[in-house]
Amino acid sequence: MKNNTLTIILALACFSLSAQVDKTAITTDFMNGAVSAAKHNSLKKHFSPNLVLTWPDGSNWPDGNDGSLEQFWPFYTGHHKRYKTRFPTLEVRELGNETYVFFVWEATVNENEQHPEWIGTTAVGPGAYRILWEDDKIKHIYFYVDFKSREAQHEAASKK
Numbered sequence: 001m002k003n004n005t006l007t008i009i010l011a012l013a014c015f016s017l018s019a020q021v022d023k024t025a026i027t028t029d030f031m032n033g034a035v036s037a038a039k040h041n042s043l044k045k046h047f048s049p050n051l052v053l054t055w056p057d058g059s060n061w062p063d064g065n066d067g068s069l070e071q072f073w074p075f076y077t078g079h080h081k082r083y084k085t086r087f088p089t090l091e092v093r094e095l096g097n098e099t100y101v102f103f104v105w106e107a108t109v110n111e112n113e114q115h116p117e118w119i120g121t122t123a124v125g126p127g128a129y130r131i132l133w134e135d136d137k138i139k140h141i142y143f144y145v146d147f148k149s150r151e152a153q154h155e156a157a158s159k160k
Helices: 002-019 023-035 038-042 066-075 148-160
Strands: 047-054 062-063 084-097 098-109 121-136 137-145
Touching: 023 038, 023 084, 023 098, 023 121, 038 066, 047 066, 062 066, 121 148
Parallel strands: 047 137
Antiparallel strands: 047 062, 084 098, 098 121, 121 137
């Protein structure tokens, strides 16, 4: 009887551990999803339908209301069409219910309706994400990057 009980307890413990997600791997896939569409379908299930993204200026879009993920997803999945992106340096660290991403971001413009003269120009700079998880889903993403520096690099390169 004791062996059966112990076996059941161990089986339940293993089952609960297998139900946990690898937040570091999912965060890395999120970063690499901006580079290509290969992981998009398998990745979407790890995002909250009420996703919040906080931009460097402090604004939130999407704002976490119903349908926020559906607003964000086309923007995210279309990134690799608008930019050829590389991360020469990419570090992901997990701390409890948060993952942190530190990277060097190299982006070459493929298309830009507002600034067609930027097409083909490349900007390089540091960036970071702080990603908050709710159970096994990404709930809130804080994005830290210097967009003004990036835009200035594209502008300068377009004048060469």
